[in-house]
Amino acid sequence: MSYHWARLILMGWGDLGVYGEPSRETPNLDRMAAEGMLFPNFYTANPLCSPSRAALLTGRLPIRNGFYTTSGHARNAYTPQEIVGGIPDSERLLPELLKEAGYVSKIVGKWHLGHRPQFHPLKHGFDEWFGSPNCHFGPYDNRARPNIPVYRDWEMVGRYYEEFPINLKTGEANLTQIYLQEALDFIRRQQAARRPFFLYWAVDATHAPVYASKPFLGTSQRGRYGDAVREIDDSVGKILHSLQDLGIAESTFVFFTSDNGAALISAPKQGGSNGPFLCGKQTTFEGGMREPAVAWWPGRIPAGQVSHQLGSIMDLFTTSLSLAGLEPPRDRAIDGLSLLPAMLQGQLMDRPIFYYRGNTLMAVTLGQYKAHFWTWTNSWEEFRQGIDFCPGQNVSGVTTHTQEEHTRLPLIFHLGRDPGERFPLSFASTEYLDALRRITPVVRQHQEALIPGQPQLNVCNQAVMNWAPPGCEKLGKCLTPPESVPEKCSWPH
């Protein structure tokens, strides 16, 4: 019997002590790494949350599973309240597949794969849910825009800023503690029933607006963002201890990672660190997609190891299936591979990492080489308004504010020598030509075989927002939706 357990958090590569954060405030995550395996070269599937989470649960790139937009060239998109789309029924999600092996699955925290009824996590394989369908932006007035509901399973049990308060002034909110208790309770129940389980702990801290519970507020050297990191770190420690106390640590595979790079636009007060990497969330530079990643499985994964395997969040799909003795679906392309050979035998597998924005392939990494086919941070217009995804960073010709095409002659970086993507290889160098020669067929093969999914993130409609989620009647919290007016979503960057 084996258990899996993943957590997904909006945190930057450089936010963990073990990844060099100078304040060293993550003793539990650092211990997790010391007892497990660190992946310094681990990637999410998109520089934004929703597509990455869809990729984690489907094992497929957002371009395949539909979590992208075509309403502009190379635009990031996600699932705000007005989004009409969500995870298609045709996608087979990890919890749905794990059910075949008798697993009970729970998601705690932010779902973000669509909030309309057909996209509900319990319709896509999860047995339990405690959390919210969208980000905890707000507070809203419930007139122009409703506050985000919090669900227990099929029904809402309140809304953020109402039954689940977040004090934007003090930064106090109890949410991470509630999510922690939900996780501990679920684990205890499954252990007691001796059921194999999959827990997807997707807390919404450290997303802006940043919050922490009272005991953590003001405890970090890094401000409120650091307080939130400390609370998550503490929670991880408690969860790992609980697995040990229950005697199931050696049959539980635990993985910690993040769904996009730290949002530098919120720095320094509400944003984290991407260490030595370029830019952050929203970009296809390393700071946008390289993530902290720690695997923990006492007695199976040797302690204190570092794997240079190029890893992807989509690998958690395939790895989890493999742990459950299942095969990934054969009727579709799966981008994740099983990390078991890397984790248990120290093997290194050659594989590309693709960086998309919308349906545009922006870049690819193969081995140590990263080729950019398109560069863009955001528009001059946005940048001049103070929207900056790369504060303090400026690499000429690389962090561009116009969409620059390099498809014929990509910018290539050696990420070992130059993890910060500051020094493109000379087009005339043998090294450039060799790297290009290796990369070109891999990209061609990918593009030729690619069957894009139906884009889910093109249409918005105020009427689909969380006005009257199931359960609202019991709480007297139903709101009246406005008239239905479908429109093209606006994705400015």
Add this chain to the structure above:
Amino acid sequence: MSYHWARLILMGWGDLGVYGEPSRETPNLDRMAAEGMLFPNFYTANPLCSPSRAALLTGRLPIRNGFYTTSGHARNAYTPQEIVGGIPDSERLLPELLKEAGYVSKIVGKWHLGHRPQFHPLKHGFDEWFGSPNCHFGPYDNRARPNIPVYRDWEMVGRYYEEFPINLKTGEANLTQIYLQEALDFIRRQQAARRPFFLYWAVDATHAPVYASKPFLGTSQRGRYGDAVREIDDSVGKILHSLQDLGIAESTFVFFTSDNGAALISAPKQGGSNGPFLCGKQTTFEGGMREPAVAWWPGRIPAGQVSHQLGSIMDLFTTSLSLAGLEPPRDRAIDGLSLLPAMLQGQLMDRPIFYYRGNTLMAVTLGQYKAHFWTWTNSWEEFRQGIDFCPGQNVSGVTTHTQEEHTRLPLIFHLGRDPGERFPLSFASTEYLDALRRITPVVRQHQEALIPGQPQLNVCNQAVMNWAPPGCEKLGKCLTPPESVPEKCSWPH
């Protein structure tokens, strides 16, 4: 009986695995940290090598010990071959003081405190020397400029690029291996004689031109610079093992640090990483002066600890004296403090870190706050010629190319929230005013009490270069100096 042992290497904060370097190629240094204490907030005394090394050995800021220039405003200076000055006789160096407690001292590697006869390390307390007085630039033609000599004690035994080859094309040189053997041999001899010793292992790798010995060439994911780092890491491992094998690990205090930040101007092929910090060598931003620092003393310093003590390279002077049961000289200002309370009792001492360029106080750090009184990277003229100390980084109003004065209203950063010095606090904020209120008296006290030393780095003369070092006759390697023409040294940045 106790031993001390320091090593000083040109490496950036971000070059060690334990500080988050993604390739994780420093297993021995990482193990040293796991067995000892890591200082994430440790500083050198100057963004350049010579002044930092003078500060280490005197426990005093360069502005006091004379290792600075006044020949321009806020200029960095060091000891190239044409420098006339060097360490003044009036300075009392660590090995000289340790002699009072019966210590035998050796320097292995680059001295850099002046190469004229009166500045010879054996005239300043060292009992043995194997290494060079200057950097291993070159190769020179021995006409306009002599190749740098390598000394054994009082006499040269050859020159770089001649008897001590460095192949600039392949990057091969055996120097680190030679320096390693010198260290191991010295340790063995002192242990056999049961003499307390001070070994200053100041190898000149990873300084550009970067070299490594054959077994290390091509082994790093980070290119030649990484090869050099790996060789140093391996050497450190061998030295620590040797202490353990000889049974003196528990009576030997070992400290690893660097004399300035990674030289980003040499990146990516010959330069390292300053992790999340701003800019590098030559600047008074964190990337120029915050250094990797690991203390190791099995059985005394508890394993796996992190100290947030603001530490300075000058503390190694005071700490070493303290370990030998000696007091620092009372007839002069000493800037170093003993780190023993931090290392042995986990104490935190409040103290400022001063950042100078020449005799200009550029910045100060107190607690988490850093105030810049002057900002400058280098001149527009240099910058336009491609001399860039902050490649890929550009913080408006901070990484300036004109010397910007902020003495009345310093730019203040919170280094905990903003280690990259990207977001100056608002002048109008309470936090700014509180920080300024704490910093102002500390700076005033420092400046009022300051007695600058005679500046040693103002005068240059081609005739003082290493034309005919002692011992050259025996080797037939004496060169004829040109006419003596003292002139003002040119310090462009």
